[in-house]
Amino acid sequence: MTELENILGKENIKYNESMSKHTSFKVGGNADIFALVDSEEKLQKVLKIVKENNMPITIVGNGTNLLVRDGGIRGIVIKYTANNYEIKNDKVKVSTGISNARLAKILLDNNLSGFEFAAGIPGTIGGALVMNAGAYGGEIKDLVEKTKYIDLNNNEIKVINNDEQKFEYRKSIFQSINCIILETIFQLNEGDKEVIKQKMDEYAKKRKESQPLEFPSAGSTFKRGEDFVTAKLIDEAGLKGLTIGGAEVSTKHAGFIVNKGNATANDIIKLINKVKEEVFNKFGKTIKEEVKIIGEE
Numbered sequence: 001m002t003e004l005e006n007i008l009g010k011e012n013i014k015y016n017e018s019m020s021k022h023t024s025f026k027v028g029g030n031a032d033i034f035a036l037v038d039s040e041e042k043l044q045k046v047l048k049i050v051k052e053n054n055m056p057i058t059i060v061g062n063g064t065n066l067l068v069r070d071g072g073i074r075g076i077v078i079k080y081t082a083n084n085y086e087i088k089n090d091k092v093k094v095s096t097g098i099s100n101a102r103l104a105k106i107l108l109d110n111n112l113s114g115f116e117f118a119a120g121i122p123g124t125i126g127g128a129l130v131m132n133a134g135a136y137g138g139e140i141k142d143l144v145e146k147t148k149y150i151d152l153n154n155n156e157i158k159v160i161n162n163d164e165q166k167f168e169y170r171k172s173i174f175q176s177i178n179c180i181i182l183e184t185i186f187q188l189n190e191g192d193k194e195v196i197k198q199k200m201d202e203y204a205k206k207r208k209e210s211q212p213l214e215f216p217s218a219g220s221t222f223k224r225g226e227d228f229v230t231a232k233l234i235d236e237a238g239l240k241g242l243t244i245g246g247a248e249v250s251t252k253h254a255g256f257i258v259n260k261g262n263a264t265a266n267d268i269i270k271l272i273n274k275v276k277e278e279v280f281n282k283f284g285k286t287i288k289e290e291v292k293i294i295g296e297e
Helices: 002-008 041-051 100-109 125-130 193-210 231-237 265-283
Strands: 014-016 030-037 057-060 067-068 073-080 084-089 090-095 143-149 158-159 179-187 247-249 255-261 292-294
Touching: 002 030, 002 041, 002 143, 041 073, 041 143, 041 179, 057 247, 067 265, 073 179, 084 100, 090 158, 100 125, 100 193, 125 179, 193 292, 247 265, 255 265
Parallel strands: 030 073, 057 073, 067 292
Antiparallel strands: 014 030, 084 090, 090 179, 143 158, 143 179, 247 255
16 A cells, blocks of 8 residues: 555565564464554554554564464554663653563663563563563563553543553453553662673573473463463373474473474464363363464464
8 A cells, every 4th residue: 555655665564464474483374464663653644544444453563472373364464663762760661662672681781670570571562561471470560650552443642550551460451452552661670780680691591491492482372370380280181292283282391382393373273272172171270372363264
């Protein structure tokens, strides 16, 4: 569409774009239109065109907690890539297109502590807010002061505080409203650079030792249970190494399903369902996937 190309530049619009290029699972069908949008101003112009043309719209971040079905995605997929930041004392205002890893490095350089747990979480700040990302006892909700987003129902800009974001375990209000998160403000603590770095290095070492980082995945595939450790049940059910097509229950960490190289989205979905079924049959426990599944069959 010429109008979109004029706003974003031809290089930032792709047609019939394979979503395998934009998800950490490295699978998924084609998006009709894939658009990279790097500012709030451009985003508002794009959304106006999208609304006028009544196009279905899907919002993605770095695709690290996403599984796109093999039939792909109709309409337009928007990846918001704005990555500005502004630090004042012990607060940082940050655009949601910035990656967790990059923000962690910026905060380290500015002697700000509190974000170390998120340094190794793949994905963007936007994705971290949507799912209240967490690791090693920390969660995004512990840092957020307020967040700005655009309501896609009327394209209005709104700002909400921490309580209004309704954070729960791997959950936030952003999973139930039609929006694009634009920026957030984190409250951090002044810290010692060496101590911050030591903590980040320690978490990175733990991650490398315990997770199958050598294969494409979407991180932890399943949510933790209310009264059980999901990966432990999957392991005890004898499912480590179980494969369907090119998808495998990791032999290193039973909570991960990985792409061994030639998996389809359908292979991964079938394996997710098989794991859920086996765990329920053996232990009477219902497990839920953490990864978000979108797109057409």
